[in-house]
Amino acid sequence: MSMDIKQIQDLIKFVSKSGVNEVSIEEKDFKITIKTNQEPTYVTASLPTAAAVAAPVAAAPVAAIPASSPAAAAVADESANYITIKSPIIGTFYRSPGPDKGVFVNVGDEIAPGKVLCIVEAMKLFNEIESEVSGRIVKILVNDAQPIEYDQPLFIVDPS
Known part of the structure; x- marks a missing residue:
């Protein structure tokens, strides 16, 4: 087998x-x-x-979960309809595909399922994180090249 x-x-x-x-x-x-x-x-x-991947390190699909974590509580008060997109893996967050390239998304951009939102580097593997929801980016919660944790909120999306 x-x-x-x-x-x-x-x-x-x-x-x-x-x-x-x-x-x-x-x-x-x-x-x-x-x-x-x-x-x-x-x-x-x-x-x-x-x-x-050779080691058991990969990425989970980005889970679209309503804003309910403490980090997203302030935004959730403004609108309970917002969705928080969280990191599926631990690694380093990148907003663009390279240092001299444009960012994947900005605040105000419309997104749809399959749209690449960012890259998370984990153990020298660059994982494209795709949206599973449609909507408009309200807030980007992480700075470029910042280390992130598993399940850390990355984006706030208005699905309306």
Whole structure:
């Protein structure tokens, strides 16, 4: 039995959602261990840059969750309809694809599902973070080249 990257990603998603601390699978030609009891917990997604991943470090799809965290509470008071886009991974936040290139999005820009919002670098892998919602960028909560944590709010979006 051999596992392709998609099967490994699905397994990591399953383990991270199940609450299990560790899963280990060993066959004669490979061994995989997934641990979720450590900080940070890594989950996975089908991002193009994740296909070349050798360690169990990839990115989760950006979860569009209504603003309810303490960091987003001030904005949530203004409008309970805003959506907070959070980081799916730990890494370094970049607003543009390169130092001499334009930013992906600015405050006031309209976004739609699939629109690249930023890049998060994790262990030398540059993961494009795509929107899963439609709306207008109200606020960008992170500075360019700033280290970010898993689940840290990155953008506030007005879906109306």
